[in-house]
Amino acid sequence: MAARYSFGGDEHIFVEVDEAMSLEAFFKSLSITNAVRESKIDGVTEICPANASFQVKFDPDRIAPDDLLAELKALESTASQAEAVLATRIVEIPVFYQDPWTHETLMRFRERHQEPKSTDIEYAAKVNGLGSADDFIKAHSGAPWFVSMVGFVAGLPFLYQMVERKRQLQVPKYLRPRTDTPKLTIGHGGCFGCIYSVRGAGGYQMFGITPMPIFDPKQEISYLRDFMVFFRPGDIVKWKPVDRDGYDAAVADVDAGRFAPRMANVTFDLNAFNAGPDAYNQKLEEALR
Amino acid sequence: MSIKVIHPGLATTIQDLGRPGYYHLGIPISGAMDRLALRSANLLVGNDEGAAGLESVFVGPELEFTQDAMVAVCGAELPPRVDGEPRETWTAFPVKAGQVLSFDFLKGGARAYIAISGGINTEPKLSSRSTYAIGALGGVNGRAVQPGDTLPLGNGAKAVREGLAVPQALRRGPGNPAELRVLPGLYWHRITEQAQKDFFDDTWKVANEADRMGYRFQGGKPLEFVEREQPFGAGADPSNITDACYPYGSVQVPSGTEPIILHRDAVSGGGYFMIGTVISADMDLIGQLQPHTPTNFVQVDMEEALAARQERAATLSAIRETLAGQRA
Numbered sequence: 001m002a003a004r005y006s007f008g009g010d011e012h013i014f015v016e017v018d019e020a021m022s023l024e025a026f027f028k029s030l031s032i033t034n035a036v037r038e039s040k041i042d043g044v045t046e047i048c049p050a051n052a053s054f055q056v057k058f059d060p061d062r063i064a065p066d067d068l069l070a071e072l073k074a075l076e077s078t079a080s081q082a083e084a085v086l087a088t089r090i091v092e093i094p095v096f097y098q099d100p101w102t103h104e105t106l107m108r109f110r111e112r113h114q115e116p117k118s119t120d121i122e123y124a125a126k127v128n129g130l131g132s133a134d135d136f137i138k139a140h141s142g143a144p145w146f147v148s149m150v151g152f153v154a155g156l157p158f159l160y161q162m163v164e165r166k167r168q169l170q171v172p173k174y175l176r177p178r179t180d181t182p183k184l185t186i187g188h189g190g191c192f193g194c195i196y197s198v199r200g201a202g203g204y205q206m207f208g209i210t211p212m213p214i215f216d217p218k219q220e221i222s223y224l225r226d227f228m229v230f231f232r233p234g235d236i237v238k239w240k241p242v243d244r245d246g247y248d249a250a251v252a253d254v255d256a257g258r259f260a261p262r263m264a265n266v267t268f269d270l271n272a273f274n275a276g277p278d279a280y281n282q283k284l285e286e287a288l289r
Numbered sequence: 290m291s292i293k294v295i296h297p298g299l300a301t302t303i304q305d306l307g308r309p310g311y312y313h314l315g316i317p318i319s320g321a322m323d324r325l326a327l328r329s330a331n332l333l334v335g336n337d338e339g340a341a342g343l344e345s346v347f348v349g350p351e352l353e354f355t356q357d358a359m360v361a362v363c364g365a366e367l368p369p370r371v372d373g374e375p376r377e378t379w380t381a382f383p384v385k386a387g388q389v390l391s392f393d394f395l396k397g398g399a400r401a402y403i404a405i406s407g408g409i410n411t412e413p414k415l416s417s418r419s420t421y422a423i424g425a426l427g428g429v430n431g432r433a434v435q436p437g438d439t440l441p442l443g444n445g446a447k448a449v450r451e452g453l454a455v456p457q458a459l460r461r462g463p464g465n466p467a468e469l470r471v472l473p474g475l476y477w478h479r480i481t482e483q484a485q486k487d488f489f490d491d492t493w494k495v496a497n498e499a500d501r502m503g504y505r506f507q508g509g510k511p512l513e514f515v516e517r518e519q520p521f522g523a524g525a526d527p528s529n530i531t532d533a534c535y536p537y538g539s540v541q542v543p544s545g546t547e548p549i550i551l552h553r554d555a556v557s558g559g560g561y562f563m564i565g566t567v568i569s570a571d572m573d574l575i576g577q578l579q580p581h582t583p584t585n586f587v588q589v590d591m592e593e594a595l596a597a598r599q600e601r602a603a604t605l606s607a608i609r610e611t612l613a614g615q616r617a
Contacts, residue, residue, distance in 0.1 A: 006474040008536030009566030010594040014475055021522025021531045048313040048534045050558055051522065055534035057312070060569075060598065065591055149532060151315035151557035154424035158532060165521070172525065190524045190560070192532060197315075198423060217414065217425045229314045 001025065003032075003076055005069060010060050013069060015076075016053040021191055025052035026148045026160065027270050030086070030234055031079040032072075041071055049233045051148045051158060051192070084270035090144065090236040092262040092288050093195070096247035097121065097137050097208035101182045106206050112176040120205040124171045124188065139169060140207065141239040143281055145193055147231050153200065155215035155229035159193035159237055163277055177203035184210050186239075197229075211242075211250035212261060222257045230261075236268065238285055264288055292358075292405065294438040295389065296351040302433045302501075303409050303440070304402075305341040307553060308417035308426075315557045318537065319419040319427070322501060322553055322576025323400055325605060326364030329455050330404035332612050333361035333381040335447035340408030341418040343434070345401045347579075349392025350434065352403075354384045358442065359406040359449055363460075365398030365577060380454040398462055398577040410443035421554060423502075453615055459608050461601075463574040466492060466583035469550075470571050471540060472594050476530060476562035480545070484512040488548075488564065488586060495582045496547065501554040504575055505547050506584060512545035512564075524560055532560045538567035540586075550575060570597035 001024065004016040015032070018025035033049040036056060043063030048055045058068050098121060110116040115123045125136035145159035152158075161168050173189040178201060181187070185196040187204030194204055197215035214231060216224040224230060242250065253259035264287035273280045294301075304327065307320025321327035321344055328338040343350065349367050361381045362369045369376045370391050376382045378401075384390055392401070411418050411429060420428030429438050477485065491509035498505040514527040522531040528544050535541065535551050541561040542548045550567055552575060567575065568589060578584065589597070 006477075007472060007566075007591060008475055008563075009472050009538050009568050010591065010598055011538075011569050012536035012566065014534065014536065016533070018520075019523070019531065020520035045309060046312050048557065050533045052531045053533040055536060057536075060595060061602075065595075149558060150313065151534070152532075152559055153556060154315045154421075154426075156315055190529075190532075191522045198425075200423065215424070217431055229311075229316070233313075 001028065005072070007065060008055065010065065011057055013056045013058065013065070013072060014053065015055070015072065018052045021052050021160065023146065023160070023162070023270060023273070026146065027084050027086070028080065029054045031082050031084070032076050035075045035079045036072065039071070039075060041068065043068065048151070049149065050151070051160065086234055086268045088234045088236060088266060088268055089263050090238060090266050090284055090287055092238050092240050093210050093212055094242045094246065094250055095141065095186055095208045095210050095239045096242055096244065098133065099209045099247070102185050102206040102209055105178070105180055105182055108180070109174070109178045112174050112178060114172065114175060121207050124169070124205055124207065127171055128169050137241060141241050144236050144238045144284060147233055147235040147237060148192070150229070150231050150233055153198055155197040155231060157195055157214070157231040157235070157237070160191065161193070162236070162273070162281060171205050173203040174205070177201055181206065182209060184213065186210060211247050211254060212259065213254060221254065222259065223261055236266065236284065238288065262288055290407070290442045290444065291355055291439045292442065293353040293355065294350060294434050294436055294440065295353055296436055297434045298345045298350040298392070299348040300433055301343050301345045301350045302420035302422075303341050303411060303428045304344045304419045305417055306339040307419050308415045311415060312557050316415070316424055316426070317421065317553060317555045317557060319417065319421045319553050321402060323364045323402065323573040325461055325573050325601070326400070327402040327404070328605065329379065329608055330361040330363040330402045331408070332609065333363070333449065333453055333455065334359040334404045334406040335449040336404055336406060336408045340404065340443070341411065342405065342409060343403040345403065346399060347395050349401060351389060351391045353389050354386055356386045356442070358384055359446070359451070360384050360390060361404050363402050363455065365401040366396035367401035368393040368396065377454065379460055381449050381451060383451055399579050400576045405442060406446035406449070407442040407444050408446070410441045423554070450615070453612060455608055456611060459604055459611065461573065461604060462577050463582070466585050467574065467578055468585050468587050469574065470568045470587045470589045470594070470597060471565045472568055472589055472591060473565040475536070475539060475565060477564050479514055479527070479562050480564060481513045481515055488512060489588050493548065493584045493586070495578050495580050495584060497580050499578065499580055501552060502556065503549045503551045504578065505549045507547050512542055514545060528562050529560050530562045532558055534558045535563065536566050538569070538572055539563040540565050540567065552576070568594040568597055570594070570601040
């Protein structure tokens with residue numbers, strides 16, 4: 001996996017760790033960006049990790065583009081030798097699958113969908129060879145997901161399922177993007193899941209909704225008072241299916257300032273994970289109990 | 290210490306020089322699309338260059354002043370009027386308490402920057418007053434200005450002379466056809482040599498979808514892709530990539546048909562390939578492009594990009610020195 005470097009104009013360096021998505025590529029990208037942050041290179045203004053790539057914004061009046069390029073390449077070789085171990089947190093996110101709000105929205109945009117006669121989740125079940133929506137929900141919520149990127153719009157997490165590639169859920173995006181998506185929709189496009197942090201346009205399939213806000217510009221929600229964005233790259237997410245009553249209760253708790261996300265600090269070791277993903281995930285999830 | 294919004298125009302937002310530092314979380318820098326124009330307007334009225342002003346698109350607002358202030362309008366040719374009397378753009382003029390600032394029809398450019406002595410003093414969010422509407426940050430309660438809004442003003446502007454003006458030679462705007470310099474890169478290798486040539490040879494036109502997030506262009510030949518088997522995670526369309534970061538100014542071309550240049554309110558990443566990036570020196574010009582403006586993309590290398598950056602910095606220095614000299 002040799003990284004590819006390219007300048008994004010005179011203020012960015014773009015580094016593609018791999019063309020394809022994999023936990024290895026994500027991990028390498030995250031390690032290098034952590035190393036870049038720690039090295040505090042003068043002239044570096046923003047460091048943005050992505051799924052299998054990353055981007056560094058810089059001020060060419062303070063560091064010559066070629067000098068920064070050389071520094072990044074040096075950091076890449078150091079970071080590649082580092083152990084693939086990450087101190088992070090696992091968070092349980094309640095999901096009300098097949099909720100009425102995303103259902104109303106998907107019905108409004110049926111003509112932009114591959115299969116206008118089925119719902120998004122029925123279509124996703126079919127293209128993944130699963131018998132029913134319930135089977136799909138089991139597969140979707142059965143294993144944890146890595147936050148492999150935060151972005152697109154404010155605080156939106158991209159999520160990558162922590163299972164072997166052959167079990168990874170893949171669903172094409174809508175044929176044409178919708179002009180509306182409810183806030184906090186659980187979406188999926190290609191191999192990535194997401195949580196829509198704000199209401200707006202979107203092209204990912206819609207499976208459900210979470211009662212747990214993840215972006216609060218007013219910083220009034222109890223767990224978003226310190227910072228308005230909840231997720232960070234490297235967070236691990238475990239979906240917890242809830243029904244309408246569970247959803248309503250959680251919303252009431254959020255409104256009353258009582259809702260506290262269930263989460264725990266964990267250490268993720270890529271090699272140990274690769275040796276047996278299911279057993280390793282089970283151990284990770286124990287931290288939530 | 291405030292001004293009252295009688296009419297906001299088409300889309301008027303509070304902008305300063307933006308909020309860097311949160312792009313890795315999907316919060317873009319925002320701020321004035323034409324920064325040189327905002328800086329100029331602020332200098333003319335004695336503000337810090339980065340003070341918050343108003344960015345008006347195509348149509349100016351109508352503002353009632355409750356105190357005396359100096360005002361300057363830079364960027365687009367959107368002629369100001371005080372109680373109906375015409376005033377010059379790129380020039381400081383006084384507005385007295387009780388008077389109304391309004392605007393004539395747009396004569397050129399797209400975005401006018403209105404600086405008022407003292408600067409707009411709304412509450413900063415993440416160290417900036419810039420409006421980022423998608424994330425409900427900055428501005429007036431996270432949104433554009435509306436009729437009835439009262440915009441608080443700060444104090445601390447230096448005294449300036451009425452009639453202080455940015456000389457014509459230092460006013461920068463796009464030509465017609467517009468030229469935007471692009472450094473090829475990112476996923477440039479995904480299109481054929483012929484497509485690489487066509488992109489720079491063709492004349493494009495600004496589409497109607499042109500806003501603070503991005504500017505779309507139409508009219509050039511569709512770009513042919515180099516064939517490949519799509520990598521895992523990238524999606525089926527040849528223009529898809531495994532979702533990655535988008536540089537400011539990057540040129541993405543969904544399905545190879547209509548290039549989109551991301552601007553100050555950029556989405557921070559996504560799954561479309563990019564063929565290069567507009568150089569920093571030319572980002573301001575994009576904010577002054579009207580829909581249907583013919584546009585040529587001009588290929589440059591890094592050396593040329595850095596020389597252009599120096600040239601733009603020299604223009605800003607010249608504006609600073611000229612105004613400081615006139616003021617003394």
